[in-house]
Amino acid sequence: MSSLSRFTTAWKHIRFPWRSIVYVGSDNIGNEYFESTKKINGRTKRMVELKVKKELVDYSGDEIPVQWGSWLRHTRYDPPTIEEIVLANKRRELIIERAKKLDQEYEEQKAKLASDQSKDQQKVPSEVEGDKKSAAHKSPPKIPVDSFEPEPWNPISKKK
Structure with a gap:
């Protein structure tokens, strides 16, 4: 990292009173992350500036690492x-x-x-055919006739 890039990074990090947005860091893709100095409803606004400029329609959530995404959503206090x-x-x-x-x-x-x-299907077809013939000669299982009839339901009121 050259001394010029170190200086510019350090300059971006300094929180001067007149600055409304402060540089927080960048990811390995090249996206830069910023945080506002003013609190709105007790929280600062966090933003990302993508390395590759795209239309909003073409945006994909895969372009931001999960750790930075959680920082942007305030579920993480410190930047990764x-x-x-x-x-x-x-x-x-x-x-x-x-x-x-x-x-x-x-x-x-x-x-x-x-x-x-x-291999098993090639060996057993004759046995399976014999079982099918014997199954065809058997009568279907008999189901006992159910003569059950439910009684009418009469709820009992509880006295307090």
Whole structure:
């Protein structure tokens, strides 16, 4: 980081009395985050200036890291650090990698199960056909006739 960029960053961070907006930080994408110096209803207004300017219609929530999003919504008091965001990105990549591995194992098990079932179906068709013929000759199960009739309901009032 050059001395000029350090100076400009430090200059943005200083809370002069005449400034209405103060620079708080930036993320690894290049978005810059600001906070107003005046409190409205007990809270300061927090803003983001996206690196890539887009129309409001084209905006996507994926452009702001989760940690900065929580800071913008006042669910987090302190702004996140770059290290924290980098660690969160590494953790997310690791989870995605593990999920892909589990999906691959699942597909292999599914293919193995399908091949085992197809082998079993080739071996047993004669036994299954014999069971179908014997089942056709059996009579359907008899259900006992239900002669139950409910009594009329008469609620009993409680005396207090």
